[in-house]
Amino acid sequence: MSGMAFLGLLVVFTIFVLVAQRVVLRLWRRMREQGAGALAIRLHRPRDIRWGAALLPVTIGFLVLAGTYGITNVDGTGSGNLFSAKSIPGDLFYTLLVLAAVTLYTLVQPRRAGYLAAAGLAGIGAWVLFQALVFPHYAYDYEWYGWLRDQLYFPELVLVAAACLTGGFFLTRRTIVADVRARRSGLTAQVERLARTRADAVDSAAAELRRLERDLHDGAQARLVALGINLRTAEKLIEVSPTAAAALVADCRNTATLALSELRDLVRGIYPPVLADRGLGDAIRALALDCPVLTLTDIQLPGRPPAPVESAVYFAVAEALSNAAKHAEAKTILIRATHERGMLRVQIDDDGVGGADPASGTGLAGMEQRLGAFDGILAVSSPAGGPTIVVIEVPCALSSLKTSTS
Amino acid sequence: MRVVLAEDLYLLRSGLERLLEAHGFNVIAAVDNAADLLTALVDEKPDVAIVDVRLPPTFTDEGLRAAIEGRRQVPGLPVLVLSQYVEQLYARELLADQAGAVGYLLKDRVFNDDQFTDAIRAVAGGGTVMDPEVIAKLMTRRQRDEPVTRLSAREREVLDLMAEGRSNSAIAQRLFISEKAVGKHSTSIFAKLNLAPSEDDNRRVLAVLAYLNQ
Numbered sequence A: 001m002s003g004m005a006f007l008g009l010l011v012v013f014t015i016f017v018l019v020a021q022r023v024v025l026r027l028w029r030r031m032r033e034q035g036a037g038a039l040a041i042r043l044h045r046p047r048d049i050r051w052g053a054a055l056l057p058v059t060i061g062f063l064v065l066a067g068t069y070g071i072t073n074v075d076g077t078g079s080g081n082l083f084s085a086k087s088i089p090g091d092l093f094y095t096l097l098v099l100a101a102v103t104l105y106t107l108v109q110p111r112r113a114g115y116l117a118a119a120g121l122a123g124i125g126a127w128v129l130f131q132a133l134v135f136p137h138y139a140y141d142y143e144w145y146g147w148l149r150d151q152l153y154f155p156e157l158v159l160v161a162a163a164c165l166t167g168g169f170f171l172t173r174r175t176i177v178a179d180v181r182a183r184r185s186g187l188t189a190q191v192e193r194l195a196r197t198r199a200d201a202v203d204s205a206a207a208e209l210r211r212l213e214r215d216l217h218d219g220a221q222a223r224l225v226a227l228g229i230n231l232r233t234a235e236k237l238i239e240v241s242p243t244a245a246a247a248l249v250a251d252c253r254n255t256a257t258l259a260l261s262e263l264r265d266l267v268r269g270i271y272p273p274v275l276a277d278r279g280l281g282d283a284i285r286a287l288a289l290d291c292p293v294l295t296l297t298d299i300q301l302p303g304r305p306p307a308p309v310e311s312a313v314y315f316a317v318a319e320a321l322s323n324a325a326k327h328a329e330a331k332t333i334l335i336r337a338t339h340e341r342g343m344l345r346v347q348i349d350d351d352g353v354g355g356a357d358p359a360s361g362t363g364l365a366g367m368e369q370r371l372g373a374f375d376g377i378l379a380v381s382s383p384a385g386g387p388t389i390v391v392i393e394v395p396c397a398l399s400s401l402k403t404s405t406s
Numbered sequence B: 001m002r003v004v005l006a007e008d009l010y011l012l013r014s015g016l017e018r019l020l021e022a023h024g025f026n027v028i029a030a031v032d033n034a035a036d037l038l039t040a041l042v043d044e045k046p047d048v049a050i051v052d053v054r055l056p057p058t059f060t061d062e063g064l065r066a067a068i069e070g071r072r073q074v075p076g077l078p079v080l081v082l083s084q085y086v087e088q089l090y091a092r093e094l095l096a097d098q099a100g101a102v103g104y105l106l107k108d109r110v111f112n113d114d115q116f117t118d119a120i121r122a123v124a125g126g127g128t129v130m131d132p133e134v135i136a137k138l139m140t141r142r143q144r145d146e147p148v149t150r151l152s153a154r155e156r157e158v159l160d161l162m163a164e165g166r167s168n169s170a171i172a173q174r175l176f177i178s179e180k181a182v183g184k185h186s187t188s189i190f191a192k193l194n195l196a197p198s199e200d201d202n203r204r205v206l207a208v209l210a211y212l213n214q
Ligand SMILES: Nc1ncnc2c1ncn2[C@@H]1O[C@H](COP(=O)(O)OP(=O)(O)OP(=O)(O)O)[C@@H](O)[C@H]1O
Pocket: A319, A323, A324, A327, A328, A350, A352, A353, A354, A355, A356, A357, A358, A359, A360, A361, A362, A363, A364, A365, A382, A388
């Protein structure tokens, strides 16, 4: 075997090993993540494979061309064609190795194989055209009939070049251009979605603040004013008419109690204390205990989501529970919470009458909007007759629990 | 009666201290954080401890945890937990050791000093005192249940007050009926709820709470 052949073998073998290693690693990781379904998923993507598969014929075309022009001249005679009888069996072995590697690559990276096929086809077309226009004059000009032979070959070569270039153009549009466009429109859609959810979040935050302002103004603030007035009056009455003063002071105590209970409700609506104290898991357990319908919980959260996510999810669960209690006539509710592969998931099932529709109220739609700000979703399945399943999913990381729950 | 008081806000702490002294309690330690509270509970073994749920350093449920830990180290140590809000979840955790001598009240209840001091004495005496708001929450769940719907309106009132930890005489006073009538109602309630009758006030409260908590 010549030096060139050995070098070629080395290169091809290295590529093969690298590709095979990638394939095995990827499959192993997928199997670990998804179990035995990994193989099936890999093979069930015909759309991607469609254009990638063109890489194989394009590679064969390249090899033929390379052989024709002696690039892979392995026997040192200057006339080596990869597919010529002379070079068998050595060259056939390399050829098969190359084709095997290409096939593997197509299976692992169908989309990129498509890009390569498109570029390769265009490359072949360009080379053949160049060949037709320029090269013959050098190849044959020492023969008296060279010019004539050029004229005979010329139309065929041009035809082949045109076919390859057209094919390359077509493939490029279907693979590279299509992907770039898809990515761009994906980005556009994402930008639109972000703009919308941000506007929603800002709107709902502003509305929430207005509500708080009004509640404080009409509630606790007004009561404190009344308290001040009554205390002042009591102060004046205390000498003249102690009984009247005592009655007023008792009145003040009631007012203070009312103001406190209003503030308590307000605080619950902003950031429930139990959520602040214990985190989402126990806050959901507390919701379950307070729900008038029997509510079971199965909560597997090894840590705490970021505070804004935690409170959005908390209020979504609270809404789902109050809906189940209000509309569903349910006997039992089941809440399950998990965090897997970066996704917080809470599912609320009730065995009620079903027929929930986020479009027909403000509760569910509002929660969907609020979760949207965190790329979260709220999905409802509620056929007439039930059961109703509400799923909340938010991508997020958990921080470790600072304090353990007892 | 020797009292340990844990409250981080100075105004409330001194206010409570004054109120307790005025009612003849002896405040042996007034602390403002959970670590000091636990030390005071274990070292002093007071007749009763009055504990705010939120304490430094984390301002979450530090006080509650310290109270539960204190009762783990000194079983049956009487603790009355005060909070700006009440949660059934916390009530359950307090009741979990079934040792009695425990109370859980909204801070607002302090406004009514007679009822508040009654509650302190009840807890110190081994009784169980639950805030009416906790009981109301327990009741909403139970309202749909068969056995509870079989109670008469008056029996429901008696049940509410029993669950809050009130004695027969206190219930009688509250509802303007005789103690004997309260006794009759409670026998009937226990029969309707399929609970074993009990003369001991504290056992009775625990039975009722356990029933409501199911
Ligand atoms: N768990 C459920 N079972 C049956 N029907 C439901 C359930 N949840 C919601 N629904 C129905 O879907 C509608 C929409 O619910 P949504 O929470 O959006 O609004 P709402 O509860 O009517 O009003 P709001 O929550 O704003 O006070 C409800 O009016 C109700 O008819």
